[in-house]
Amino acid sequence: MGKLEAQASSDYRQISGLLNQKEVLENRLNELEKYQGIVDVVGHIASEKEKCSNDIRDAKLTWQREYESNLKSHEAYKQMIVAEAEAFKLQIKEKIKNVEIFLEKHSQKTLFNTEQQAKNILGDYYSLAQKTMELKRTCNALENKIQGYSDEYLLPNQAILEDLIDGYEHLDAAQRLKTIKFEIKTAIKQCVVADCDYVEENRKTTAIAFITNAFNSKADVHVSRLRHDNVGKLIEALKDDYVLLNNYGQAFRNARINPSYLALRVEELKWATLVLEFKEREREEQREIREQIREEEKARKEYERAIKEAEKEEQLLKKAYEKAKKEFDLATDDEKAKFDLKMQELIEKLKNAEEKNQRVLSMAQQTRAGHVYVISNIGSFGDDILKLGMTRRLEPLDRVKELGDASVPFTFDVHAMIYSEDAPTLEKKLHHHFNHERVNKVNYKKEFFKTSLTNVKDYLEELGIQAKFTLKAEALQYRESLKIELMPDDEQRELEDTIEEMELKQKDYALVEDEE
Known part of the structure; x- marks a missing residue:
């Protein structure tokens, strides 16, 4: 009974505890019932989120398929448009060619009709006028042969080749020259170089061969003498040879070189000049590249030397500081004031050395940092001739000194030395702004400009660059x-x-x- 009573008492306590827990849980459940809507919403949101994710995934797959399909369609459409454009381009070229042929024929026909009308109206006066013009051309040609060709016939390559050079590279020009030479050989082989009024075939062939060989010999000599700067004189000389040979050929029943063949040999000279011009540009570019490499190498060595010197100076200052610190620790109170001042000076010097080291290292790492200089040389070039250039040298004045060492009779005066983190861009802006004032209008590697220092200073101020200028040239x-x-x-x-x-x-x- 005692055991059962004890067991019953324990069970009662356990039941009471469970009843209390049940009551507490029921109370908490009642309190949480008001949040049941939120739970339902969260569940609904999770369900909707999963549904939206599935919808998005499905829409993305659909869009991807449509995009790929449209891309293929657009690519096919693009190819079709390009093909149509190419075909249309060929048609336009063909029409232009037909129009040019028509205009040429119409021009020749109109010229022939005009000449016939002039002959009919003027009669003998027309023949006299023609002979007078021929005699003038012959006289002018003879004067040129006797006195030589002055600078009157000197033509800038850029002017005479402006129409030829656009869109052509060296290989294209060489190929075009090769084509012209083949056309010349074909004309000689087909006997369309010259013509003659002999009726007898043997005499006609002999006269044509004579004047053809004479003219080709002259033309070949001119081609052999061709340089990149004398094409104007040689073209005029070839035209004079054409006039003189045609004049001499009158004794052989008007044996004459056809104008079309003259035009072909003139084209040969022009395209040969273009090839030479490309070669000269390539040589100039190679010289410029070699000069730039040498300049960069000098700049690199300067930076390396400056970095080593700065590191060495920094190490020496650190050692001196450590030594002063040890002396400071061992010094008496009276001596510490003196050592403290010395240590402060060493700390300041060490800080400057570290800054210098970092600055030099930073300049060495920045491939576009450098100095843009404005210099003049009155004794060599005269007043208001400035050289606007740039250098990446750590000591930019070394570059200025090199420019005035051997190539000019006097040294350069420095009017401004402007540091820039993007020196090539600043130099390019200056060259573009003063492009019209260039001394050398053909070779843009020559950086000399006919302008005043005030103009350069004003333009730099417009760019927001406040540079220190020396307006007076010492030219000592x-x-x-x-x-x-x-x-x-x-x-x-x-x-x-x-x-x-x-x-x-x-x-x-x-x-x-x-x-x-």
């Missing part, structure tokens, strides 16, 4: 040379001898130093 050596020239002849010679002697001594000292 040039001005001293002018003063020497004004001296009496005997004093001038004596001074020149003295200067020469001083220069020789300096060279001797330099040689001795080099040997040591």
